[in-house]
Amino acid sequence: MAWTERQRAMLREMGIELWPGATVTSPPLQPPAAAAQGAAPAPVPPGAPAAPSPATSRGDVATMDWPALRAAVAACQACALAQSRRQTVFGVGHERAHWMIVGEAPGEQEDLKGEPFVGPAGRLLDAMLDALGLTREPGPPERQVYIANTLKCRPPGNRNPLPEEMARCEPFLVRQIQLVRPRILLAMGRFAVQALLRTDEPIGRLRGRVHRYQGVPLVVTYHPAYLLRQPADKAKAWDDLCLAAEVLEGQGAAGA
Numbered sequence: 001m002a003w004t005e006r007q008r009a010m011l012r013e014m015g016i017e018l019w020p021g022a023t024v025t026s027p028p029l030q031p032p033a034a035a036a037q038g039a040a041p042a043p044v045p046p047g048a049p050a051a052p053s054p055a056t057s058r059g060d061v062a063t064m065d066w067p068a069l070r071a072a073v074a075a076c077q078a079c080a081l082a083q084s085r086r087q088t089v090f091g092v093g094h095e096r097a098h099w100m101i102v103g104e105a106p107g108e109q110e111d112l113k114g115e116p117f118v119g120p121a122g123r124l125l126d127a128m129l130d131a132l133g134l135t136r137e138p139g140p141p142e143r144q145v146y147i148a149n150t151l152k153c154r155p156p157g158n159r160n161p162l163p164e165e166m167a168r169c170e171p172f173l174v175r176q177i178q179l180v181r182p183r184i185l186l187a188m189g190r191f192a193v194q195a196l197l198r199t200d201e202p203i204g205r206l207r208g209r210v211h212r213y214q215g216v217p218l219v220v221t222y223h224p225a226y227l228l229r230q231p232a233d234k235a236k237a238w239d240d241l242c243l244a245a246e247v248l249e250g251q252g253a254a255g256a
């Protein structure tokens with residue numbers, strides 16, 4: 001892969017130095033069949049989100065179009081977070097994006113602005129995306145990503161999501177993924193991983209290979225907020241992004 005000056009600048013911002021002519025290595029891509037076999041969803045561990053409760057497993061969420069889903073999220077009162085939020089944070093990006101990024105939950109900035117990943121972690125995420133030629137800004141579906149969170153409301157004080165909250169919010173994320181129909185899913189952090197892969201295995205054990213969520217290839221990586229605290233792991237996150245990009249490129253080659 002040849003890097004433009006802009007991408008090099010973004011990589012530097014991520015703390016990843018490239019030497020002239022360098023290519024960035026990533027783990028070998030498993031063939032989809034092998035990847036799928038290796039990624040059989042683990043049984044739901046204790047403490048992982050329970051199955052959606054009747055309050056949010058409403059059949060209508062599963063059939064909603066974008067406007068209906070947006071309205072349902074905005075009006076949601078399914079858990080106590082509805083009382084403390086300023087506003088819901090639905091998601092942003094291309095509605096048929098090739099890349100879909102799933103994070104954890106809105107923080108203070110997101111709760112204020114109504115958009116995911118707009119605080120410090122979001123700036124790092126934008127830099128990571130930019131380094132791959134991706135953006136949340138309007139563009140074609142191969143360039144403009146879709147970003148959503150596992151929870152649509154801010155947990156007070158940015159505490160961790162509760163299993164009950166994740167269970168109640170899950171149908172919204174499921175429907176977003178069904179509507180976007182991404183070619184690659186990037187699960188950032190342990191709550192996104194719990195929601196999508198039903199496992200509480202540590203990120204370090206799940207990254208570096210291709211999983212599947214409802215048939216969509218899924219790559220696990222560290223949450224940008226974690227990377228801000230542990231910059232030494234940015235290089236691993238970059239490997240994860242490169243793995244995701246390779247999966248997409250492989251799809252293009254397969255379809256050619």
Ligand code: URA
Nearest residue numbers: 103104105106116117
């Ligand atoms: N962290 C997340 O996981 N999502 C956001 O929207 C902001 C911070």
